[in-house]
Amino acid sequence: MTTSSHKQHLSKHKNQQNLKTLLREKIQLNHALKKEFIKAKKEVKMLLFERDLLLDDISRLHQDTFTDESDSEVQAPLAVTTSAARVSQGVTWPHSAITKSEETVTVPSAPPKRSRINRNKFKTRRVQPIQRDQRGSPILPLQIGVLTVTNLGKIVTDRDAFHNERYIFPVGYTVQRVYPSMVNPTNNTLITSTIIDGGGEAGPKFQVVAADQPDKPIVANSATGAWTVVVRKANEIRQRDHSNSASGPDYFGLRHPTIAKMIQDLPGAGELKDYIWQDFEEMEPRAAKGVMATAEKKRDHLEQLACQHQSPGRKIIREDLAMQPRLEQQAYSAQQPSMQHYQPPYSTLHPTISAVPYRLVQYISPLPLQISQQPASHHHHRNVNTMQPVMIDSDEEMAQSGTNNSG
DNA sequence: TTCGCTACCCGTTAATAAGA
DNA sequence: TCTTATTAACGGGTAGCGAA
Numbered sequence: 001m002t003t004s005s006h007k008q009h010l011s012k013h014k015n016q017q018n019l020k021t022l023l024r025e026k027i028q029l030n031h032a033l034k035k036e037f038i039k040a041k042k043e044v045k046m047l048l049f050e051r052d053l054l055l056d057d058i059s060r061l062h063q064d065t066f067t068d069e070s071d072s073e074v075q076a077p078l079a080v081t082t083s084a085a086r087v088s089q090g091v092t093w094p095h096s097a098i099t100k101s102e103e104t105v106t107v108p109s110a111p112p113k114r115s116r117i118n119r120n121k122f123k124t125r126r127v128q129p130i131q132r133d134q135r136g137s138p139i140l141p142l143q144i145g146v147l148t149v150t151n152l153g154k155i156v157t158d159r160d161a162f163h164n165e166r167y168i169f170p171v172g173y174t175v176q177r178v179y180p181s182m183v184n185p186t187n188n189t190l191i192t193s194t195i196i197d198g199g200g201e202a203g204p205k206f207q208v209v210a211a212d213q214p215d216k217p218i219v220a221n222s223a224t225g226a227w228t229v230v231v232r233k234a235n236e237i238r239q240r241d242h243s244n245s246a247s248g249p250d251y252f253g254l255r256h257p258t259i260a261k262m263i264q265d266l267p268g269a270g271e272l273k274d275y276i277w278q279d280f281e282e283m284e285p286r287a288a289k290g291v292m293a294t295a296e297k298k299r300d301h302l303e304q305l306a307c308q309h310q311s312p313g314r315k316i317i318r319e320d321l322a323m324q325p326r327l328e329q330q331a332y333s334a335q336q337p338s339m340q341h342y343q344p345p346y347s348t349l350h351p352t353i354s355a356v357p358y359r360l361v362q363y364i365s366p367l368p369l370q371i372s373q374q375p376a377s378h379h380h381h382r383n384v385n386t387m388q389p390v391m392i393d394s395d396e397e398m399a400q401s402g403t404n405n406s407g
Numbered sequence: 408t409t410c411g412c413t414a415c416c417c418g419t420t421a422a423t424a425a426g427a
Numbered sequence: 428t429c430t431t432a433t434t435a436a437c438g439g440g441t442a443g444c445g446a447a
Binding site (some may be wrong): 166168222223224225228247248249250257 | 437
């Protein structure tokens, strides 16, 4: 080997070493950048979320100021503008793809998944004895556990989406329960859960309305979708470290044996082709006594918590309990010519819901207000009766409708 | 005091759909 | 095809009650 070739060899080796070092550096840099990117992505998500909360606060404050100035005024233009702008920008909640507006929290959730039911595992479930009228229908409203059933709704037999193997989703079915507020970390509030008709071939829509946010109904394609929003928001404002998991059927009361039995007893249940008939038997009187006493205690506890931090003159739970039938009627009256068991005392406008599945739903308060008869103590909910859900196809439409609504 | 029963809350996980 | 998000079934822990 000559001296020159040896030099060349050394040089090559050195170059190789340099390249290897460079490659190592680049790989490390790539890793670092990747880490930074993920971190930044998370931060962006968090910032978007915080921005959303702040926008909420701002618009709420603005609305409060606005309503204080004049009770007959229309909705604050700012609220509508921000809503439209935000929707058009596609602002979403982290982890949940929830699009928000000032009037509604819409949950463009996926359709319910097929149930993974174990047909062999059904066993007889025990139900509480309930009061019935002369015809044998349950006397409503009925308190079952922490839930108050105000309407059992009507079974839809001609559309499969309104039932599955385990649950029936009667249109108009409404329950109420007290749950931690989504806006006030020290309060509880009354939550009304209603199953509404999506119209046409669309399946059921699950609506959740908090008494302290009556103008912000949450509507989703599944019970879980709607309640997850409530659980998440309630936990977030309390800074609770929680998985935010929520079982929709649980919270809607559909899993409760007594409620499931009442629904199963409704006319038309036998015609449902996928529904697996379940066996129920009335629980022993002593067991029922204990169960009901426990439930009563739990309800009292929740109500006490709810009232504990109320300002004077704002007894939210008792008054809202009296007011809630209007909320339920507002959502339900469109689908039902007459209430099956429970007749809310107020007449309301019928919501209009299009037949297109998996669309966003936006509730818009038409103006001016059309209510003349209203309890004085419920001025917090003065727009409730006039809310009308409108199905939105796209972000643009959502933005447009928000703008149109502003006048 | 213990036991049996039930409800409620919460977390885990299988199933599924949608997007990358 | 893999990853991520979502739904809903299911189970565990806890609590309250009445009866033994």
